[in-house]
Amino acid sequence: MSTEAAVKSNSPAGQLYERVRNHGVDFFVSVPCSLLGEVIEILETDEDVTYTPVTREEEGIGILAGAYLAGRRPAIVMQNSGYGNIVNAVCSLTNYYNIPIVMLVSHRGSAGERIDAQVPMGDAVQGVMEASGVKCISVESPGDLDSVDEGIDWAITNEKSIAFLFPFSFWQDAESYVPEHR
Amino acid sequence: MRRYEATDEILKAIGDELVICNIGHPSQEIFKLRDRPENFYMFGSMGLSSSIGLGVAMAQDRKVIALDGDGSVTMNMGTLATIGLVRPKNYMLIIIDNKAYGSTGFQRSFTADNLRLEDVATGSGVEKVVVITEQDQIEPTISGLLKEDGPHVVVIKCEPGMPEGIGVIPIDGIAVRNRFMEAAKSDG
Numbered sequence: 001m002s003t004e005a006a007v008k009s010n011s012p013a014g015q016l017y018e019r020v021r022n023h024g025v026d027f028f029v030s031v032p033c034s035l036l037g038e039v040i041e042i043l044e045t046d047e048d049v050t051y052t053p054v055t056r057e058e059e060g061i062g063i064l065a066g067a068y069l070a071g072r073r074p075a076i077v078m079q080n081s082g083y084g085n086i087v088n089a090v091c092s093l094t095n096y097y098n099i100p101i102v103m104l105v106s107h108r109g110s111a112g113e114r115i116d117a118q119v120p121m122g123d124a125v126q127g128v129m130e131a132s133g134v135k136c137i138s139v140e141s142p143g144d145l146d147s148v149d150e151g152i153d154w155a156i157t158n159e160k161s162i163a164f165l166f167p168f169s170f171w172q173d174a175e176s177y178v179p180e181h182r
Numbered sequence: 183m184r185r186y187e188a189t190d191e192i193l194k195a196i197g198d199e200l201v202i203c204n205i206g207h208p209s210q211e212i213f214k215l216r217d218r219p220e221n222f223y224m225f226g227s228m229g230l231s232s233s234i235g236l237g238v239a240m241a242q243d244r245k246v247i248a249l250d251g252d253g254s255v256t257m258n259m260g261t262l263a264t265i266g267l268v269r270p271k272n273y274m275l276i277i278i279d280n281k282a283y284g285s286t287g288f289q290r291s292f293t294a295d296n297l298r299l300e301d302v303a304t305g306s307g308v309e310k311v312v313v314i315t316e317q318d319q320i321e322p323t324i325s326g327l328l329k330e331d332g333p334h335v336v337v338i339k340c341e342p343g344m345p346e347g348i349g350v351i352p353i354d355g356i357a358v359r360n361r362f363m364e365a366a367k368s369d370g
Contacts, residue, residue, distance in 0.1 A: 027237075027241060050241065052264060052267065054264055055263050058229070059264060062227065066235060066236060066237025066240075066241065069238055069241075069366060070200075071242065071366065074237075088227060092226020093227035093234075098359065
């Protein structure tokens with residue numbers, strides 16, 4: 001089915017996905033997170049994009065780099081813990097060769113987290129992103145999605161990667177959407 | 183047969199395919215043997231040659247060959263699971279298995295002992311896995327496989343070592359990128 005048909009609701013996930021697609025992002029990889037379940041369901045049904053799950057985020061950065069070299073506009077969907085798995089690939093592949101990757105990152109360890117082991121990487125992730133040369137924008141609610149538009153425009157124009165962090169508050173904002181799991 | 187001799191035979195079989203070249207000495211040897219805009223030389227991100235090639239193959243229709251090594255594939259072994267899932271017809275992964283981490287001083291790798299990457303590829307759902315052990319079989323085998331639909335995983339068993347006098351690649355990363363992207367735009 002098409003992107004329009006794959007996005008079934010005006011949920012935070014649906015709104016986010018439509019924004020990203022409107023910028024011509026057409027090639028996705030993902031590693032699961034409970035917060036990203038709806039985004040991944042959309043990716044599995046949207047035949048207007050190229051998509052595969054990957055075994056580990058670092059592999060995903062390699063695949064997306066290849067997609068960009070072949071003229072596509074790539075994005076990774078992952079949890080913030082996954083950023084810890086891609087730092088070298090970001091520095092020595094995508095940053096080094098000016099390959100812009102859009103990173104849609106659920107932010108575990110943010111306010112509302114119930115598993116304390118998620119907190120250390122949740123606290124560290126923005127600093128790790130900045131130290132590894134990736135601009136990072138936290139999107140606190142669906143009302144802030146204009147920052148995604150601006151950020152993707154900036155990334156494409158400058159051929160630099162950009163990461164958007166989506167904390168619990170983003171996913172819980174819409175009245176119609178109650179996550180089944182955290 | 184070392185990687186250098188195996189690479190020379192592989193390159194004889196290659197026509198207009200897009201080629202991803204593994205980090206370090208493998209890229210330097212390919213540059214010396216046959217530089218071309220369709221070669222993407224990796225200067226970092228050890229382990230990701232197969233993944234970069236998979237992304238290029240998924241993104242467009244031209245045939246793509248990822249030239250990789252046993253140490254690098256071992257570092258990113260999940261790549262074989264993803265190749266087996268996606269199964270792109272236009273993709274060939276060639277693993278030069280010299281049982282060593284060549285670029286760092288030829289320390290023994292896992293394939294010198296317990297690991298059979300061809301079995302991992304088969305177990306990942308890749309149907310066309312070919313092992314080559316003789317130098318004179320490389321060019322005819324790969325030429326034949328390139329006429330078929332893939333994906334293929336080809337494992338070439340070699341000895342460690344490399345020739346003297348292989349220098350660094352005198353092109354910077356952005357230039358490598360730009361000419362590869364331009365070459366990938368055409369239909370080949």
